[in-house]
Amino acid sequence: MLDINDLLNKLEAELKRVIVERGLVDPLMIGVRTGGVWVAEQLHQRLGIKDELGLLDISFYRDDFSQIGVNPNVKPSHLPQDIKGRDIILIDDVFYTGRTIRAALNEIFDYGRPNQVVLAVLIERDGKQIPLCPDCVGTRMSLNAGQRIKLTGPSPLSIHLQTLDAVA
Amino acid sequence: MTENIQLNSKGKLKHFLSIEGLNKTLLTEILDIAESFIGMNDQQIKKVPLLRGKTIVNLFFENSTRTRTTFELAAKRLSADVLSMSIATSSTSKGESLLDTIRNLEAMFVDMFVVRHGISGAAHFIAQHTSPHISVINAGDGQHAHPTQAMLDMFTIRQFKQDFSNLRVAIIGDILHSRVARSQIQALNILGAAEVRVLAPKTLLPSHVESLGVNVSHDLTSGLKDIDVIIMLRLQKERMTSALLPSESEYFKCFGLTEAKLKIAKPDAIVMHPGPINRGVEIDSKVADGPQSVILKQVSNGIAIRMAIMAMAMQKQGVIE
Numbered sequence: 001m002l003d004i005n006d007l008l009n010k011l012e013a014e015l016k017r018v019i020v021e022r023g024l025v026d027p028l029m030i031g032v033r034t035g036g037v038w039v040a041e042q043l044h045q046r047l048g049i050k051d052e053l054g055l056l057d058i059s060f061y062r063d064d065f066s067q068i069g070v071n072p073n074v075k076p077s078h079l080p081q082d083i084k085g086r087d088i089i090l091i092d093d094v095f096y097t098g099r100t101i102r103a104a105l106n107e108i109f110d111y112g113r114p115n116q117v118v119l120a121v122l123i124e125r126d127g128k129q130i131p132l133c134p135d136c137v138g139t140r141m142s143l144n145a146g147q148r149i150k151l152t153g154p155s156p157l158s159i160h161l162q163t164l165d166a167v168a
Numbered sequence: 169m170t171e172n173i174q175l176n177s178k179g180k181l182k183h184f185l186s187i188e189g190l191n192k193t194l195l196t197e198i199l200d201i202a203e204s205f206i207g208m209n210d211q212q213i214k215k216v217p218l219l220r221g222k223t224i225v226n227l228f229f230e231n232s233t234r235t236r237t238t239f240e241l242a243a244k245r246l247s248a249d250v251l252s253m254s255i256a257t258s259s260t261s262k263g264e265s266l267l268d269t270i271r272n273l274e275a276m277f278v279d280m281f282v283v284r285h286g287i288s289g290a291a292h293f294i295a296q297h298t299s300p301h302i303s304v305i306n307a308g309d310g311q312h313a314h315p316t317q318a319m320l321d322m323f324t325i326r327q328f329k330q331d332f333s334n335l336r337v338a339i340i341g342d343i344l345h346s347r348v349a350r351s352q353i354q355a356l357n358i359l360g361a362a363e364v365r366v367l368a369p370k371t372l373l374p375s376h377v378e379s380l381g382v383n384v385s386h387d388l389t390s391g392l393k394d395i396d397v398i399i400m401l402r403l404q405k406e407r408m409t410s411a412l413l414p415s416e417s418e419y420f421k422c423f424g425l426t427e428a429k430l431k432i433a434k435p436d437a438i439v440m441h442p443g444p445i446n447r448g449v450e451i452d453s454k455v456a457d458g459p460q461s462v463i464l465k466q467v468s469n470g471i472a473i474r475m476a477i478m479a480m481a482m483q484k485q486g487v488i489e
Contacts, residue, residue, distance in 0.1 A: 076207025
């Protein structure tokens with residue numbers, strides 16, 4: 001039902017349009033671990049971005065630390081270039097509540113003050129909890145309670161719609 | 169003495185008092201999380217919001233520069249509010265005045281105590297008597313333990329040597345009085361080092377030292393053979409006066425690490441020291457400042473490891489279990 005290549009094609013086209021529209025110059029691409037990085041690797045290649053892909057792990061910036069604690073699988077963030085004054089394309093796989101992106105933006109701004117940030121996601125689903133939204137999407141969809149989107153990768157990269165058992 | 173007080177009902181870190189009683193998975197988790205905090209050094213703003221709004225008090229009943237400073241920096245980089253207190257111990261009724269100090273600070277809504285104390289078991293004592301929502305970190309207690317120092321040493325070793333299972337580690341010097349050595353030996357054995365060897369004169373070794381899981385040698389020349397990691401310990405000057413050693417120069421001759429003796433170890437061996445170093449007593453300046461020395465790396469790593477331990481101990485604090 002969800003074809004990863006269709007979504008990537010659509011997202012690539014959207015990004016190309018927004019790059020012109022927003023006047024991005026020599027943009028830097030950053031993927032949010034883990035799924036966002038896999039999607040970003042594809043787009044990084046397709047768009048011929050010159051600078052090395054940046055990797056962002058937002059574990060230390062999450063807003064639910066007091067409930068869930070430190071993610072033991074946290075990996076270091078790696079932003080190889082100075083982001084000060086740069087145009088940035090931020091990539092994630094799924095935009096849901098918006099909390100991940102809030103955390104990602106907070107972390108990015110601790111590295112420096114970018115010129116502008118464009119947010120691109122493969123899928124925007126319903127369930128937004130804070131006033132943020134993506135600039136480019138592969139597709140938008142509404143899911144039933146108990147459904148979620150799962151990306152597996154990096155190769156082959158594929159996408160699945162999962163239905164979780166409604167256990168309390 | 170049970171060390172389970174360190175873990176909550178879900179097996180997560182609550183207090184960090186001693187390496188003893190912690191397993192390999194937990195120690196590895198500390199090292200992994202610290203690794204990610206190292207990455208933060210690239211940030212223009214070296215701060216993460218994990219402990220925003222939390223209050224941490226450094227209670228130092230004993231002098232310290234490195235440990236206190238790195239704990240303070242670590243807390244600040246986690247966005248906690250931190251207060252460092254140096255408290256001279258009174259000679260009478262220590263137990264009572266210690267608890268009074270704790271009670272007063274608790275009344276100021278503190279979330280964590282970082283404790284250094286000259287008496288073994290002080291941090292454990294505070295952990296037992298403090299309010300349930302407060303975490304306690306041991307920053308060195310008497311001759312008992314200095315677990316965050318041991319963990320930053322493990323982190324530094326892993327940085328240079330990756331896998332512990334092939335490593336032969338020598339700890340050299342005053343093992344008898346060293347809380348650092350005790351914690352290091354426990355950590356190395358839990359993480360599965362191939363061999364931990366202690367090299368010291370008989371007067372500076374605890375009796376039955378082998379029961380800690382170490383091999384013993386009294387000769388630096390033969391004892392350094394095949395060694396991957398050399399950990400030097402500070403010779404506390406007061407030991408001289410208590411007649412445990414003939415003289416500083418005699419000690420340096422037998423147990424001081426010189427370039428010539430370093431050559432006996434493996435060519436890629438690293439040299440560590442928890443500081444402060446006594447140049448010309450336990451270590452020659454040429455070695456301390458030489459290419460195999462990772463002593464300053466240890467200091468930098470101290471911040472990341474203390475961030476990891478503080479963040480882990482503060483998680484899920486509000487939850488009643």
